[in-house]
Amino acid sequence: EIAEIRDPDQLVATAAALIRELFGYGLVTIFDADERNGRLTMRSCAPLPLEHEHFTLALPIEESSVVGRVAVTRQPIRVEDVRTSDVYLATPETSSTRSEMAAPIIYAGQLLGVLDVQSSRTSAFDEGDLTTLNTIADQIAVGLENGRLFTDEAKRRRELEVMLST
Numbered sequence: 001e002i003a004e005i006r007d008p009d010q011l012v013a014t015a016a017a018l019i020r021e022l023f024g025y026g027l028v029t030i031f032d033a034d035e036r037n038g039r040l041t042m043r044s045c046a047p048l049p050l051e052h053e054h055f056t057l058a059l060p061i062e063e064s065s066v067v068g069r070v071a072v073t074r075q076p077i078r079v080e081d082v083r084t085s086d087v088y089l090a091t092p093e094t095s096s097t098r099s100e101m102a103a104p105i106i107y108a109g110q111l112l113g114v115l116d117v118q119s120s121r122t123s124a125f126d127e128g129d130l131t132t133l134n135t136i137a138d139q140i141a142v143g144l145e146n147g148r149l150f151t152d153e154a155k156r157r158r159e160l161e162v163m164l165s166t
Contacts, residue, residue, distance in 0.1 A: 006150040009043070011143050016046040019117065019136060023129075027094065027118040030140070031059070031067055033111045040067055040114060057091070065089035066102050067114040074111060076103040076137075078130045080123045099124040103137035107145045115140060 005011040012030045020028040027047070031040040042057040063069045069087050070077050078101040082088035088100065102116040115137040119125065 005143065006147045008144055008147045011147055012044040012140070013046075015136075015140055015143070016044040019115075020046040023117075023132075025117040026120050027097065027116075029057075029067075029116045029118075030105070031071075031114045031116065033061065033071055033105075033113045035061065035111055038062070040071055043113065059089070063087060066100050067116050070102045070104050070114050070116075071111060074104045074106060076130050076134045077101060078125050078127070080125075094118060096120045098122040101125045101130055101133055103130070103134040105137045105141045105144070107141040112141055112144055 016028045016030050030044045032043045038061045040059045059065050059068050061071045063072050066087050079085045080099055082100055097118040100118045102114050105113040
């Protein structure tokens with residue numbers, strides 16, 4: 001299902017919802033990375049916060065949060081108990097979170113974003129879960145790149161059609 005999605009926004013929304021549904025994670029968030037401006041911006045979240053039309057979350061790419069550290073190090077992270085972590089960033093929407101793990105979304109050496117999952121249970125994730133999350137993040141990266149290529153090709157085709165019709 002996901003492999004056929006060419007629209008990047010639909011891809012990340014579907015991926016977040018499916019990851020939550022299939023693995024039973026409490027919260028799944030996909031962040032876009034803007035390394036030039038040093039920001040991670042929430043692109044998709046499952047479940048959506050109650051005020052989702054107005055809810056945005058932007059974090060600096062620095063080691064002050066789990067997703068920020070993943071963006072800096074480009075390595076997946078698993079936090080067994082966020083209450084004792086020096087990199088956990090609490091928000092009102094994540095008040096019930098007790099464990100978290102995140103993986104970088106990287107394509108051809110470029111950081112595209114971060115995939116983050118949270119649970120209300122302490123020590124909810126093991127190394128196998130982290131490996132699985134990293135694999136899913138790699139697949140999201142490929143899907144995003146395929147969507148970009150598809151969009152670029154469609155744009156070139158339209159430009160060519162305009163040139164040939166004049």
